[in-house]
Amino acid sequence: xxxxxxxxxxEANVSIATVSKVLNNTGRISDKxxxxxxxxxxxxxxxxxxxxxxxxxxxxxxxxxxxPDIANPFFAEVARALENNARETGYSxxxxxxxxxxxxxxxxxxxxxxxxxxxxxxxxxxxxxxxLKSLNARNVPCVLFSIDHLALDYHAVTTDDVRGGYLxxxxxYENGHRHFAVITEPRRASGRLRVDGFKKAxxxxxxxxxxxxxxxxxxxxDEAKIAAQQILSMKQRPTAVFASTDLIAVVxxxxxxxxxxxxxxxxxxxxxxxxxxxxxxxxxxxxIAQPIAKLASYxxxxxxxxxENPGMPPRKVMLAPALIERDSVRxxxx
Numbered sequence: 001x002x003x004x005x006x007x008x009x010x011e012a013n014v015s016i017a018t019v020s021k022v023l024n025n026t027g028r029i030s031d032k033x034x035x036x037x038x039x040x041x042x043x044x045x046x047x048x049x050x051x052x053x054x055x056x057x058x059x060x061x062x063x064x065x066x067x068p069d070i071a072n073p074f075f076a077e078v079a080r081a082l083e084n085n086a087r088e089t090g091y092s093x094x095x096x097x098x099x100x101x102x103x104x105x106x107x108x109x110x111x112x113x114x115x116x117x118x119x120x121x122x123x124x125x126x127x128x129x130x131x132l133k134s135l136n137a138r139n140v141p142c143v144l145f146s147i148d149h150l151a152l153d154y155h156a157v158t159t160d161d162v163r164g165g166y167l168x169x170x171x172x173y174e175n176g177h178r179h180f181a182v183i184t185e186p187r188r189a190s191g192r193l194r195v196d197g198f199k200k201a202x203x204x205x206x207x208x209x210x211x212x213x214x215x216x217x218x219x220x221x222d223e224a225k226i227a228a229q230q231i232l233s234m235k236q237r238p239t240a241v242f243a244s245t246d247l248i249a250v251v252x253x254x255x256x257x258x259x260x261x262x263x264x265x266x267x268x269x270x271x272x273x274x275x276x277x278x279x280x281x282x283x284x285x286x287x288i289a290q291p292i293a294k295l296a297s298y299x300x301x302x303x304x305x306x307x308e309n310p311g312m313p314p315r316k317v318m319l320a321p322a323l324i325e326r327d328s329v330r331x332x333x334x
Contacts, residue, residue, distance in 0.1 A: 165197025
């Protein structure tokens with residue numbers, strides 16, 4: 001049975017109040033008594049309750065993180081980076097993957113509030129604005145990660161998605177491509193912004209946007225497969241595809257191989273994120289890199305500042321993406 005504060009007090013032959021003072025580093029306790037109590041805690045493997053700590057007005061040193069899909073390699077790498085940053089500052093994270101479901105998002109927010117987390121990082125596309133706005137009323141510090149919303153007066157740390165899409169469009173154009181397909185996540189603002197940037201690059205080069213086919217798919221394997229098969233089965237396929245995430249792009253490469261279509265000889269593809277999947281795919285995936293380590297670092301910095309200074313005004317941080325060339329795009333000019 002898990003030891004309690006009562007067990008520690010009984011073993012040390014002191015009051016519960018004395019043990020509490022040692023835990024919270026308050027009151028006047030002799031070094032001898034403090035040392036004795038700490039040794040007994042260690043011997044009993046006693047861990048104070050984070051909820052009980054919160055009820056006393058103390059920090060729980062826990063942070064909630066909401067992501068849409070932990071199976072997506074981008075969010076898996078983000079979670080790892082956030083956890084590393086949290087550990088360096090003495091915090092732990094509670095990771096919640098909503099699988100794009102509103103009900104799960106609501107349930108997880110309630111869970112995090114019950115756990116008395118010190119702050120929440122939200123990487124899911126906001127669906128229940130009323131619920132999210134209520135976090136402000138409860139004085140829960142929040143940071144939006146890789147998303148932003150005008151209705152939410154929160155800190156936000158994002159990548160310049162329009163710029164990233166623009167880099168992808170210009171790169172494909174410079175490599176001689178004139179007929180394109182785009183596979184994007186319709187429900188995420190980042191997906192829409194990446195497509196906007198992609199189209200802007202083509203317009204700047206004088207490309208008719210009628211030559212751009214847009215297919216909607218979540219960044220999930222089953223939906224990405226259907227989108228890939230739709231393009232690969234076309235009688236007149238585009239010469240290049242822009243996928244709004246690396247996961248979608250890597251699934252496309254795999255489906256092309258099954259269909260006997262060579263990437264990049266028969267069709268080129270460029271992704272977005274620069275996850276580990278981009279490096280290990282065959283061929284290596286040319287992609288637009290998000291600075292994941294910097295995104296995580298800035299996010300944690302913003303959240304910790306707002307925990308320490310609840311009244312500080314929200315700040316918006318937007319980081320620049322970069323093009324990473326590998327082998328999935330063919331230069332048709334040569």
